[in-house]
Amino acid sequence: xxxxxxxxxxxxxxxxxxxxxxxxxxxxxxxxxxxxxxxxxxxxxxxxxxxxxxxxxxxxxxxxxxxxxxxxxxxxxxxxxxxxxxxxxxxxxxxxxxxxxxxxxxxxxxxxxxxxxxxxxxxxxxxxxxxxxxxxxxxxxxxxxxxxxxxxxxxxxxxxxxxxxxxxxxxxxxxxxxxxxxxxxxxxxxxxxxxxxxxxxxxxxxxxxxxxxxxxxxxxxxxxxx
Numbered sequence: 001x002x003x004x005x006x007x008x009x010x011x012x013x014x015x016x017x018x019x020x021x022x023x024x025x026x027x028x029x030x031x032x033x034x035x036x037x038x039x040x041x042x043x044x045x046x047x048x049x050x051x052x053x054x055x056x057x058x059x060x061x062x063x064x065x066x067x068x069x070x071x072x073x074x075x076x077x078x079x080x081x082x083x084x085x086x087x088x089x090x091x092x093x094x095x096x097x098x099x100x101x102x103x104x105x106x107x108x109x110x111x112x113x114x115x116x117x118x119x120x121x122x123x124x125x126x127x128x129x130x131x132x133x134x135x136x137x138x139x140x141x142x143x144x145x146x147x148x149x150x151x152x153x154x155x156x157x158x159x160x161x162x163x164x165x166x167x168x169x170x171x172x173x174x175x176x177x178x179x180x181x182x183x184x185x186x187x188x189x190x191x192x193x194x195x196x197x198x199x200x201x202x203x204x205x206x207x208x209x210x211x212x213x214x215x216x217x218x219x220x221x222x223x224x225x226x
Contacts, residue, residue, distance in 0.1 A: 022105025041079035050096030
């Protein structure tokens with residue numbers, strides 16, 4: 001009797017790093033658009049390298065930043081939930097390498113590979129928790145705390161792996177959109193953080209772990225409207 005052929009071990013990271021059926025790797029330069037709000041939603045993307053942002057544009061022309069994406073993030077997954085059009089715009093902030101996965105290929109691997117399905121579910125749970133934390137941050141924290149938390153997240157403090165003290169070039173306008181305040185307030189607090197030694201500019205923006213002191217303290221800064 002012929003031996004039953006053993007099933008090959010599936011490696012999620014190999015799947016996400018190599019092109020193949022229903023998958024292609026695409027490079028984007030800073031400020032290039034991965035997809036735009038209103039585009040057909042037919043694929044999922046995985047950010048292999050770089051940083052990108054998700055933004056939404058209101059009918060009145062006001063833009064809001066929904067999320068900053070880093071290595072290892074999925075995005076565009078709304079198509080799996082029957083979303084026919086993109087609800088946001090994805091734009092590269094640095095040089096990015098992105099794996100484009102067709103919807104049918106993504107559904108197939110989620111169905112066939114439990115390990116990959118667990119990885120993707122963990123991503124969804126993390127994204128849900130991040131959205132909840134962002135909402136609480138907006139409702140209850142001062143703009144100074146919101147800015148400090150955002151800078152720490154951009155530098156990957158609190159994520160597994162080594163923190164990145166230097167973050168990609170990001171404008172004060174973008175930071176203001178992310179935390180729901182004005183550019184002048186962002187400029188005020190960035191100057192304050194630099195004066196206190198929490199951040200520095202030296203060939204880029206360096207974030208020090210001491211910035212956590214701003215997030216952890218209870219008092220609100222003077223003249224800091226929420």
